[in-house]
Amino acid sequence: MSAAEARAAAERAARASYGRLVAILASPTGDLMLAEDAVSDALERALQTWPEHGVPANPDGWLLTVARNRQRDVWKSAAHRTRAPLPADPGDTAPLTSPLDTLDPDAIGERRLELLFVCAHPAIDAAARTPLMLQVVLGLDAARIARAYGVGAAAMAKRLVRAKRRIADTRIPFVVPGRADMARRLPGVLEAVYGSYAVTLTGGPDEAPLRSPDSLAGEAHYLAVTLAALLPDEPEVLGLAALISLSLARSPTRQKDFVPLAEQDPATWDARLIADGEAYLRLASATDRLGRFQLEAAIQAVHCDRRRTGVTDQEALRTLYSALVLLAPTLGAQVALAATVGRLDGPEAGLAALPDGADAFQPAWATRAHLLGAAGRGAEAAAAFDRAAALTIDPVARRHLSDQAAALRGPR
Amino acid sequence: MRYTILLHYTEETDETLGEEVMAEGQRAFSAYAQALHQAGVLLSGEVLQPSTSTTTLTTVDGELRIQDGPYADTKDQLGGTFVIDVPDLDVALEWARQAPAVAWGAVEVRPGATYVRDGGWEPNA
Numbered sequence: 001m002s003a004a005e006a007r008a009a010a011e012r013a014a015r016a017s018y019g020r021l022v023a024i025l026a027s028p029t030g031d032l033m034l035a036e037d038a039v040s041d042a043l044e045r046a047l048q049t050w051p052e053h054g055v056p057a058n059p060d061g062w063l064l065t066v067a068r069n070r071q072r073d074v075w076k077s078a079a080h081r082t083r084a085p086l087p088a089d090p091g092d093t094a095p096l097t098s099p100l101d102t103l104d105p106d107a108i109g110e111r112r113l114e115l116l117f118v119c120a121h122p123a124i125d126a127a128a129r130t131p132l133m134l135q136v137v138l139g140l141d142a143a144r145i146a147r148a149y150g151v152g153a154a155a156m157a158k159r160l161v162r163a164k165r166r167i168a169d170t171r172i173p174f175v176v177p178g179r180a181d182m183a184r185r186l187p188g189v190l191e192a193v194y195g196s197y198a199v200t201l202t203g204g205p206d207e208a209p210l211r212s213p214d215s216l217a218g219e220a221h222y223l224a225v226t227l228a229a230l231l232p233d234e235p236e237v238l239g240l241a242a243l244i245s246l247s248l249a250r251s252p253t254r255q256k257d258f259v260p261l262a263e264q265d266p267a268t269w270d271a272r273l274i275a276d277g278e279a280y281l282r283l284a285s286a287t288d289r290l291g292r293f294q295l296e297a298a299i300q301a302v303h304c305d306r307r308r309t310g311v312t313d314q315e316a317l318r319t320l321y322s323a324l325v326l327l328a329p330t331l332g333a334q335v336a337l338a339a340t341v342g343r344l345d346g347p348e349a350g351l352a353a354l355p356d357g358a359d360a361f362q363p364a365w366a367t368r369a370h371l372l373g374a375a376g377r378g379a380e381a382a383a384a385f386d387r388a389a390a391l392t393i394d395p396v397a398r399r400h401l402s403d404q405a406a407a408l409r410g411p412r
Numbered sequence: 413m414r415y416t417i418l419l420h421y422t423e424e425t426d427e428t429l430g431e432e433v434m435a436e437g438q439r440a441f442s443a444y445a446q447a448l449h450q451a452g453v454l455l456s457g458e459v460l461q462p463s464t465s466t467t468t469l470t471t472v473d474g475e476l477r478i479q480d481g482p483y484a485d486t487k488d489q490l491g492g493t494f495v496i497d498v499p500d501l502d503v504a505l506e507w508a509r510q511a512p513a514v515a516w517g518a519v520e521v522r523p524g525a526t527y528v529r530d531g532g533w534e535p536n537a
Contacts, residue, residue, distance in 0.1 A: 123501060170523050171413050173500035 006051035019137035023111035130195035238284035239294030245277030246300035266307035347375035362391035421517025440512035459492035
């Protein structure tokens with residue numbers, strides 16, 4: 001086997017196994033940092049060994065055994081003992097005789113769900129939850145996460161270390177909440193997974209196009225789909241997988257000029273992602289428990305349906321946005337409803353439906369600008385486009401808005 | 413794993429609160445202590461006298477200073493503590509959620525680092 005093939009095999013194993021192995025290794029003590037070090041070490045060892053001896057029949061089991069030995073070496077080392085003299089030395093207690101010793105490496109269980117609930121625990125700073133998931137479940141390094149958030153790598157690393165210390169020090173348990181607590185705890189997990197997608201939408205100017213391999217959007221999709229496989233009976237989990245699949249399906253594969261949704265060519269959308277998203281949505285709606293993510297996914301499905309029918313069903317959008325505003329009255333939902341009202345009942349009706357208190361909300365200004373333009377109020381529309389452009393981070397979208405303002409002023 | 417539940421609240425008296433409300437609060441605290449005890453998780457519990465009766469010692473420029481009043485003169489004061497021994501943070505949070513003081517102040521849950529047993533320090537685990 002060539003080094004390149006071994007590397008590819010190790011990378012494949014890394015993506016699927018990283019979080020699984022970290023969860024198993026960290027669960028007895030809560031020490032995520034040591035677990036991550038051990039897994040990274042095992043992956044590195046795989047890169048050295050596999051090209052020569054071939055990829056083992058059970059790569060996960062091989063990695064777990066190597067990582068576990070590495071973890072044990074650290075526990076036994078004097079360095080680890082003297083670094084923290086007072087807390088219990090795990091080398092003498094649970095871990096050395098832990099369930100890991102009896103664990104069959106050929107039958108590695110799925111512990112990523114526990115890990116997701118740890119990352120989104122209410123005792124963890126909300127701003128750290130998504131970065132933590134990206135790192136400990138998917139193995140992304142702090143620098144890459146920091147780029148997506150538009151913050152420095154050192155600041156992100158600090159935030160992550162603090163959260164991991166907290167998990168160990170306060171002993172947040174690696175458990176899936178029982179039925180009684182599930183309703184209280186699941187929204188935090190969903191928010192954090194959605195956060196990994198949302199950050200790609202508002203990320204810094206260097207953020208790659210969503211469907212490119214460099215984008216975090218693919219990782220967000222992977223997290224959402226994994227969560228749906230782990231909790232297939234939770235409608236909002238399915239709704240989130242549907243939402244990310246469907247909205248990712250319409251995102252550009254290459255960096256280019258901003259194309260508004262209405263002008264996009266449906267032929268460029270990803271048919272497989274759309275089919276996946278629709279399937280998740282069907283499964284979710286079969287449970288008859290509606291939620292915010294299902295509604296947002298249904299809205300995406302209406303847009304995607306233009307690929308089949310050639311038209312966008314605006315009345316369906318109005319119904320869905322109205323329901324969303326009732327269920328989760330965010331500014332985004334209110335602005336989107338106003339835009340739909342504007343298309344159905346005329347621009348003045350749309351303007352009247354715009355929410356108050358959205359002076360610093362970019363989509364509100366972009367929508368106001370379009371509605372003013374449609375109402376023939378060119379000067380006001382140009383000013384609103386300028387305002388929207390000033391509030392836009394993404395340079396491509398900003399230029400698009402500035403061009404609109406210029407076009408409105410141009411004829412004079 | 414030992415956790416200390418710290419109760420912070422605005423100090424009230426019979427006069428400001430009324431005897432009836434005060435008595436109700438005391439009943440709630442009794443029931444809470446009973447529940448902790450019966451679950452076998454309670455190591456100690458203490459409600460403190462008002463911070464007007466606290467005395468604070470500090471060293472200023474090498475000299476010991478003894479002062480009337482609390483270290484931090486804030487509206488909310490530390491009013492009491494419960495030390496519990498439970499398996500993990502989720503269980504500790506569940507007990508903290510049931511503390512009567514949740515309704516009128518802030519309840520803090522802090523894991524212990526070490527504790528004294530027979531005059532020697534033991535790691536918390």
